[in-house]
Amino acid sequence: MPPPADRQLAHEIYKQLIEMKSGFTTGATTPVAEAMAARFRQAGFPDADIFLGGAVPNKSNLVVRYRGTGARKPLLLLAHTDVVEAKREDWSMDPFQFIERDGYFYGRGTSDDKAQAAVWVATLLRFKRDGFRPDRDIILALTADEEGGGPYNGVDWLVKNHRNLIDSELCLNEGGWGEVSNGKKIANDVQVSEKYVINFRLEVHNKGGHSSLPVPDNAIYHLAGALSNLSKFGFPLKTNDVTRAYFEKLANIEAGPVRSAMSQVSGGSESAMQQVAAASPVWNSTLRTTCVATQLEGGHAMNALPQLAAAVVNCRVLPEDSVEYVKTTLQKVFNDDKVEMKIVADVSRGPSSPLNPALMHTIQRVTDSLWPGVPVLPTMVPGATDGRYLREAGIPTYGVQGFFMDVNDLRMHGRDERMGVTAFYEGQTFLYDLVKTLSS
Numbered sequence: 189m190p191p192p193a194d195r196q197l198a199h200e201i202y203k204q205l206i207e208m209k210s211g212f213t214t215g216a217t218t219p220v221a222e223a224m225a226a227r228f229r230q231a232g233f234p235d236a237d238i239f240l241g242g243a244v245p246n247k248s249n250l251v252v253r254y255r256g257t258g259a260r261k262p263l264l265l266l267a268h269t270d271v272v273e274a275k276r277e278d279w280s281m282d283p284f285q286f287i288e289r290d291g292y293f294y295g296r297g298t299s300d301d302k303a304q305a306a307v308w309v310a311t312l313l314r315f316k317r318d319g320f321r322p323d324r325d326i327i328l329a330l331t332a333d334e335e336g337g338g339p340y341n342g343v344d345w346l347v348k349n350h351r352n353l354i355d356s357e358l359c360l361n362e363g364g365w366g367e368v369s370n371g372k373k374i375a376n377d378v379q380v381s382e383k384y385v386i387n388f389r390l391e392v393h394n395k396g397g398h399s400s401l402p403v404p405d406n407a408i409y410h411l412a413g414a415l416s417n418l419s420k421f422g423f424p425l426k427t428n429d430v431t432r433a434y435f436e437k438l439a440n441i442e443a444g445p446v447r448s449a450m451s452q453v454s455g456g457s458e459s460a461m462q463q464v465a466a467a468s469p470v471w472n473s474t475l476r477t478t479c480v481a482t483q484l485e486g487g488h489a490m491n492a493l494p495q496l497a498a499a500v501v502n503c504r505v506l507p508e509d510s511v512e513y514v515k516t517t518l519q520k521v522f523n524d525d526k527v528e529m530k531i532v533a534d535v536s537r538g539p540s541s542p543l544n545p546a547l548m549h550t551i552q553r554v555t556d557s558l559w560p561g562v563p564v565l566p567t568m569v570p571g572a573t574d575g576r577y578l579r580e581a582g583i584p585t586y587g588v589q590g591f592f593m594d595v596n597d598l599r600m601h602g603r604d605e606r607m608g609v610t611a612f613y614e615g616q617t618f619l620y621d622l623v624k625t626l627s628s
């Protein structure tokens with residue numbers, strides 16, 4: 189547990205953040221950025237080290253620089269301040285009131301991502317109060333519009349417009365947390381890599397006609413045939429540096445029948461990979477690029493031959509697989525030149541961060557000091573965070589939080605989002621120790 193005064197400070201900031209409505213579509217991040225900037229000014233941070241700005245007036249980001257000796261390149265601490273929308277009627281309580289109940293803090297953003305934002309702010313204020321002199325600048329970026337991306341994404345905007353403000357050797361971000369299963373802490377995850385998304389729209393056009401005079405050349409049948417082929421297809425199973433390390437470590441934790449197969453995955457055994465992929469959708473998604481049909485439309489009247497049949501196929505692509513590879517593979521799978529494919533929206537693809545052994549060792553050491561015996565697990569996640577913009581810009585980014593949560597009750601983006609009270613304060617200590625170790 190952090191010292192009482194620091195605990196109280198983190199609690200106060202956390203509450204303030206949760207109660208500011210910063211919904212991705214309905215809210216604003218500027219009041220959040222301004223409120224945190226006021227705290228830093230009050231604590232004696234010079235104006236020159238506090239930057240406020242964003243793509244539009246209501247989507248501001250805050251960047252604060254805590255000066256070090258400059259012996260090493262800066263360390264960047266990132267958290268987004270927008271949240272997924274939350275409706276009062278969907279929740280059993282007001283999502284924008286910070287409520288402590290039965291050992292949990294409730295409210296939209298309590299886990300994604302305002303806990304980390306609050307801890308970052310509290311950590312820098314504590315450093316300032318204690319007169320800590322790091323051997324590198326520590327930069328805090330609290331950014332807009334991570335959820336759902338879009339034109340006002342703060343990290344994207346900062347990389348393009350104020351790269352110098354956030355330029356750093358590495359970044360710590362969301363995306364990794366502590367895994368609790370059956371009440372036991374099983375791993376402290378570090379997100380090193382993420383899959384990227386491609387949405388394909390499939391269209392089959394046909395001249396149509398009267399349904400009383402059908403012909404074999406039918407838009408719906410073409411599309412259905414292509415999708416049926418897709419349903420039977422799986423991209424090749426494979427591993428990369430991150431997923432090899434992941435399965436190696438996981439084999440030591442896993443107790444079930446899949447354990448021995450898991451330990452052979454890193455050796456590249458095809459049958460072991462098949463067994464592991466079949467055992468869980470998460471592991472399947474870790475071992476291959478996946479593409480799945482998610483939307484369907486077609487036809488314009490009950491008594492007319494369809495002139496259009498269309499579908500969306502959503503792909504979650506391994507960082508090492510290219511857009512072109514996925515596209516040509518799907519074309520072969522569909523095997524029908526009547527099926528036209530186009531990519532919906534821009535594809536944003538970032539590389540993996542290197543599996544930095546010194547950093548992983550440091551994270552393991554700090555983890556051991558708090559939770560002896562809990563392994564640090566490098567992960568590649570099927571979702572996406574702002575880490576991709578930084579990785580693309582050449583700033584290796586690692587998702588690490590040390591907030592432990594029940595893997596069977598993750599509530600980010602869902603109703604009654606919450607964070608364990610103890611988990612929050614332990615995470616505060618973990619992140620404080622980690623930042624201090626990485627800058628001493």
Ligand SMILES: [Zn+2]
Pocket residue numbers: 268300301334362
């Ligand atoms: Zn998030």
